[in-house]
Structure formats: structure tokens, C-alpha cells
Amino acid sequence: MPGPSREREPVAVCAPDQPTLEWTDWVQRRDKFLEQLTIDFDRDESLCPRLPDWLTLFSLPEQLLLAYERHRETSELGHVFRIANSLHDHLDAITVIGPASSNLAAEAVTSACCDPFHNEMSRAERGSKPRLYFADFEPDNDSIQSLAWRLQRHGYGDVHAERRWGMILIDAPNTRDQWLPLFRYFSTQLDHWTDHLADRPFPLTIITPRPNDWNEGMTGGIAFQTLLQNDELTGHRGILSPSTLLPAAFLGLDVIQLLVGAAAINQNFQKASAADNLVFRWNQACEQRACWLVNESPSFDRLLHWWSQLEWPIANGGVQSMRSCDAGEKLQRGRDPFTSHSNSSPRHVALHLAPGVERTDPIVLKTPVRSESRSTAEPLDRSQKVSDLRSQQREELRERLATVGAEQYQLSLPGIDTHALGQWIQLALLSSAIIAANKHDSKSDDSVPVG
Template sequence: MAKGDRVTYDPAGVFLPGSAVSATQLTALAARLNAIRSDVTQDSVEAGEVSEPDSSLSACDCTFRELPERMLDDYVEHRQQSDLGRILQTARWIRDHVDRIVVVGDVGVLSGIRALLDACCEPYFNHLTRSQRGGRPRILLAGADLDNDAITGLITLLTEGRSPDLLDDRWALLLVDTPTTDLPTKLAGRHLLRSLRSFYRADSATVAEMDAPLILVMTTVNGVRDSDRSTGFRQTIPVPADLDEGFGTFSAVGLLPAAIVGMDIVRLLEGASTANDHFRTAPVGSNSVLDFVGVNHLWRTAGPTKACGMRIWATALHATARWYAQLRQQQMGRATTANGTDRDGHREASAAERASLHPVGAEDVLWTELLVTQCRCDPLMIGHLESDPDGLNPLADRSHPDLMSAAISETIRGHRQSGRPTGVLRLARLNEHTLGQVMQMAMLAVAVEQRFPFDKTGPDPPGGLGAKNWPDFADRFLYDFR
């Protein structure tokens, strides 16, 4: 991996003269952060370093942390017989036989899949022809709500005027079934399963050539095998039974849809492994995960009105930010959509907040700027128009990336000149490897942050550390999508 490919967090813009957070404070927090890191990595922790969790606020299981390395090692040793090998084989089968794949799962499952797709697929992937997509199927997501018209419209799209004998009309169903699968997901699965069986009618020549085009991803191996025998599904791939809810993106739940649309899931897992290595070995002060969590924790505990926020400058990462918000809210115990959070678990800054926070930001908000340095496509030049109807001819020699870079620089400069804190989370470029880093770092950050309220050695959040008050404290996180 080139050095420039590592995702970095730079808090230098937070440590301003007179700021509520200083580098010295972060250094003083190092012992607590190291103790929590040991807990997350399941290393031994000396007695007394971290308090036992409140029973009402149990910390998340960290099975997710070792999953990337476990899957990669298994793949190296067993290739096609490994979980990753079976995922790749199934993805190839789907690509060869259908032109649409419908993934049915709950909000948490779909938000992770959407993050993968938006970050690494072409922006209008589903609207491209099959040849433009390189023979990869379109991908559709369903099951997040009880909207009758949405599921009816999807079934109409998949079946009306279409024939299973034509490759461009064929579709498959990927059901993500976990112990926490909710009613909307089950209903969507039922309706789509019925429609699929009707679509692939018994007299179709296609049925003789391909098994029932269904894939069921379940939590336990035994459950998968039982379902496979009873329904005749094409193939089933188990998900680790001990994987905590919300952390399954790097299991078959996220990897299979990603592989179907052509993402390099090996590089994705390698990126996650890189993030693990950095988290495990880098000291506080140069550890992106621990520094990000530590700085934000220090800021929020500096006063009752302090809040943190993330400003996302790359459209392809909007879904990743929403996935992180949903995961964070879920793990912090947010069971409702109070305080303006939507069903994806994030609260976007209101128009009034945006007006007051940009370009220099509110004094009580610590913003983290999420940036991608290099664009994937060739830069679009502004260009010259003879009549200059929009008055942009003076910018004719500049490109879109030039203007984006100028906007980012001006925002950060405005913050720093006015003494308002800004951290920077930077990707040199956006690809499977850097996305794997970002998403694994986000999961590690949630695991670390969740353990802070159990440590009674530092300042309490406003209202104390009880389960009733902690969610409101944790909810003070804004998202600004540029």
C-alpha cells in the first residue's frame, strides 16, 4: 500500500489558541484511550483501568474487528472452499444469469450496502446499459419500510412485460435474514418471493437451466442448511452468528452485493485490515481512530452546549456518513427518531443551522471535514461560452476539482482564522481499499466511543451517566452534506 493511500485524521485545526480542547488534553487522555483499545482488541486490561459497564449500557461485541483478517486468511488457505471464495463464485453465477438483483434487508443492513455501492460504483450505475455495466446486474434495495406503493412499484418494474427467457429481464432475490429481521423486511421478502416464483413459471425453458434464483443469507449454518433443503435456493452463505447487529458490512451481508456489482472485495477487506493494524499499533497522537474519538469526546464534555459535526464534501461518501450515523445511533441506544433524527439515524443540519455554521461555523460545534483529495474521473473544465450567459467565463480555465478545493480551503481557513475548531479526515482517493479503511475505522470508533460512558474517571456528560441521559449526550452530532 502506498503511504498516500492511508486514511488520515488531522486534529491540528482543533488545537487552536483558546480552544476548549488542546493537544495536552489529548495526551492526558491517552491512558484511558489505550485501556479502551485493549478492551476492543480483547487484550488484557489491568484491573481498575476501565470501569465495568452499566448493565443497561452494555458495550458492543467486537467480533467485527477480526472478521477481515479471518476471511482473508481463510481465502488464502482454502480459496474456493472459503467463505470469501463461495461469495465470489455466487457473484459470478448471478452476473452470468440475471440483470437485476434485489437485496431485501432491514435499515441497518441496507445502509451498509448502500454505503459500499455509492462509494465505489458509477454514480448512475443502474441507469447504464448492461454492456456499460460490464455485464454486472443492476442492484435494488428493499425492505426498509412498510410503504405499499414502493413495494408494488418494485414488483411492477421486475415483472410487468418481462420474460424469464430474456437475460435482460431476469432477476434474483437476495434475502438477508438475521435474528433481528423486522416486520417490513419480512413482508417485503414474502411479496418478492411470491412474485419471483410466479415470474419463473414452470414452463419456462430458463427453469431447466438454472436453479431457483434465490440466495438466502442467514445467521447460523444449521439454519442455512435447513432452509436450503426446504426451499431449493440456489446457494446459501452463512453469516457469523456472533457478529453484533450493525457490524455486518464485511460479512456476506455486504460483500456479496458488492461482489455482484464488480467491486474488488478482497481489496475492501485488505483496507479494513490496514485500519485494524493502524488502530492496534499507532500511539495516541498519530492514531486516527483514537484521536478522532478522543478529540470529539473532550469537546463534547467541555460544556453542555458543545456538539460535534461532520461535513462531507464527496457525494459518493454521503451514504457512508449516513451508515455511520445509523450505526452510531443504534449502538448508543437510540431506539426512536427523536431530536430530528430520521429513520437512517442521522440528523442533518437544518437550513438555519447551516446558515449560521457556514462558512466559519458556530462556536459550540467542532466540525470534522471529510475530504477526498483526488477525483476518479477526468476533471471537467468550466470552459468558455461565447455569450457568457451565466457570467462564468472568467473561470473558463479552471476545473470542478479546482473550485471544490478552493471551497474546502476557504471553509477551513475561515474556521481557523476565527478560532473555531476543525478536524480533517482525509482520503487521498476513493476506492475499495480506502473505503475499507474508512468503514472499519468508523466501526472501531463506535466501539471505542461506546466505552467512554462506562469510565468514571473523567467528566460526566450533562445530566450524569445514566442510560436515560447518555443517548441525548451522544446525539449531539450534526451532519452537513455538501
């Protein structure tokens, strides 16, 4: 793996010291999981240039990185860079059309790393990076019309690039007949690509597990290029696949570090002891209990929503995600979020996710001083940083959660960057996959053979 991955500060899971799962049982489950999903990177077919159709979510980060080191431009990651680097200076917007789950995965990464009002900035303020829009396969007339109207109005300036936009399609072969009309509606509007840009990739990329299905007849005569995404790495599970990497690369995000961070979690998962194994400690929190995901930064709204959707099919006690302010309001009103779940476990868990470092300069606010704690000589208001105000709110929330018996975990990111996000994402993916595999094994063991 590239050198910087070993120098970066890791994600930390701050949790109670007493494990709820025996380490010996965990090792058996981990080893079985690795036996099924690990691939041998010494074999040439494991590092083929294009994404193999049998690749698993565990091996995906290393495969993309190592194949890029060996094959460069002809690797899947090389194609991602070629498309994004060739086009981002020549267009002003990218529209991603795909299933809602795939769009959520891509938006989780891009919204966490970009300015919250990225699309409203001028091209110069965005560093010439394109605006990014998402449209899922739900055929809603108002949203389709509004997006088409926005794209036809071009950018905010008069340069040629601001009159052009591109499109990324995330293919869903099983429902193709339902969304293909929507795709053709948008693709036929890509009529702004001029002859002097003919040496560039066409601004339509199709990310698909079935590249042989596609020809210009399917796209209404529009040229395109393809990226590969296998059937196992789609939707919520495909958050580190090309359907996320390409939009992220268009925005100039460091997708190499996103994958390096994920690979670092794989190494920790394989080799770390119980006390230091982040996936093990994460599973302690999530398995067999209701989970309340507490988001302490608006930048993580889509990321936490992605996590809750990833976990929902396998959650025993239910999964909720919300802002910390919403959580505090519910508790203040006396609404225990855990009692609505039928769960045999007497304990519940709250997972707090927060960045360790702010990305921008501190803002100072004037906050009122409570009358019961203020002497007559003190002013009515005092100066307080936003970060300090947030810290107070977090402590108050933790105290309220403790009163309803919630076991609390803090997931600390050293900062909001792609390396830390890659660690967090792979941590969630591995935990979810292991819990799902264990539930499947449990059902198999409980079944009674017939005959």
C-alpha cells in the same frame, strides 16, 4: 495479509497536534479492548471455513481473508465469490431486502464505488454488472409496487440475462414474522430461472445467523443458498460482513481490498504510536464532543449517513452529517449547528471527508468574476476546473467554521477505491466500539452495589 496492502497509500487524519486524551490512558483502554476482541488465528477453530458465530468486528477482516486463503471455495468469502461470479452474467438486477440499517451499510459501500447513475446505464455500459435495488422491511405499498413493477419490466435490452433478476435477503430473526410476507411476495416472482441454468446457484441468497431455520417451505418452495452472518455483526456494525460483501461482489468491486484496508487499520491500531495511531486521533475528535460530519463528495452521502447512524447511540453532543454546501448555507444564515446541543465540553469538532483524487476527467466551467475584484479590461467570466471551484468553497467553509469555534479535522482518502474505504470503515467501527465500551465501563464504575 496479501502483499498489496503494504504498498497502498494509507488514509490520513490531519488533526491538531495536542492530544485531548493522555496516551497512557489510551493504551490501557486499547489493551483492554484487544484482550476482549482479539482471537488467536493459530487455532484451527478460528479459521473454520464458515463464519464463526462468536466473531467480533475487530477480527472479522483478518478471519475472512485468512479463512479464504486456507479453504478457498468452502470459506465464507469463497461462497460470496462463487455466488456472485456464477450469476452475474445470467441476470440483470439484484434486489436486497433487509433491515434499513443493513441496507444502509451495503449501500454506503456500493454507492461510493459505483457510477452515480449505475442503474440507468445499459448492460454493456455497466460491464454486464447487475443493477442494484434496496428494499427495507418497512411495508410501504407504493415502494413495494414500484419495485415489483420495475423488476417485471426487465432490463434495457433483449438478451436472456436482462429478463432475469435475483434477490438477497438479510435475515432479522427477531422480527421475522413482520417482514416474512414481504419476502415471500418477492420470492414467488422468481419464476424465470430455466432448466439450462440448473447447474448455477439459484438467484436467491439468504444471509442469516440461523441457517437451520430455513427450508423451502419458508420461501414458498423456492430454492436458495445461505451465507452466515452472526448476531454481533448485523445492521450498521455489519458493514464488512457478507450482507455487504455479496452485493459488492455482484458489482465487481474488489472486496478483498476492502478487507485488506480494514486489516491495515487493525495493524495500525495495535502497534502505532500516539502520533501515528489513526484510531487514537479519531477518538480525540469524536469523544465527548458534538460532531459535524462534512461531506465533500456526493459519492460519500450514504457513507456519512451510515457513520452518523453508527455513532448516534453513543454520541454525547450529537452527530450531524451533511454536504459541505449545506453546511456553508447554514453558517451563512447564522445558524451555528453546535449550539443546539447540550454539551459540557466548550469545544466542538467538524470532520471533513474528501477523496484525494478525482475518478473522472476534469470539467471546466465558466464562472463569473466578482465585480469588486475585476478590472474593466477583464472578462465577465473565467474558465475554472470543478475541482478548483470546490477547493475555494472548502476554504471558505473552513474559515466560517473557525469563526464558530469548531476544531477541524481532515480525513484524507488517497482515492475512492475499496482499499481506502475499508480503512475508513474500520477506523469508524473501532472508534465507535471503543467509545461505547468506555461509556459502559464508566456506568459500571458509577453504580452503587445494593446489599
